[in-house]
Amino acid sequence: MSLDELTTDVESTYADLDDELLVSLDSQTKNELSLLSAALGPETTADLVRRAVHLLFQSTTDTGQLDFHLRQGYDVTYDEYLSGMTYEEMSGGISPSQSDDKERRYQF
Template identity: 65%
Template sequence: MSLDDLTEDVEQRYADIEAEQAVSLDRETRNELALLEAALDPEDTDELVRRAIHLLFQTTVDSGKLDFQLRSTYDVTYDEYLSGMTFEEMTGADQYPTMDDERRYQF
């Protein structure tokens, strides 16, 4: 897969998220959410969910797990996704033809 595949998948899933708003929670998650709601007293529960997503995203980026998953699936990193270019495209490494090692030193 490639950077274009990742961009397409993100756009598709963004549209899917807009279509589905409801989230089902298990008992443990409801209990934790209720405790956080009581302690932090947000305006609504959605605010806590937004904070949780931001925290999970930041932790995943900081730990390198996001880059690992993106590299495994799409062969790009988060920085490459943000810039819209692969590292090879940024450095110009993809502009040069590959060297033929068999004939490299023949005159």
């Protein structure tokens, strides 16, 4: 997979979120959400869900897990996704179609 495929998948998922985001919760998750809601006092529980997604995203990015999964699934990193080009393209090196997995400098 590639940077273009990642961008397509992200845009497609983004477009589908409003239609498919009806989440059923197990009792443990309901209890934790209720406790957080009581303690933090958000306007709605949806505010807590948004915070949770931001926290998970930040944690996954900070620990390198996001880059690890993106590299495995799409052969790019989050920085490459944000810039819209691979490291090889940024440095003027070999094009992605010419790259060899053994020559990649950025590996996990």
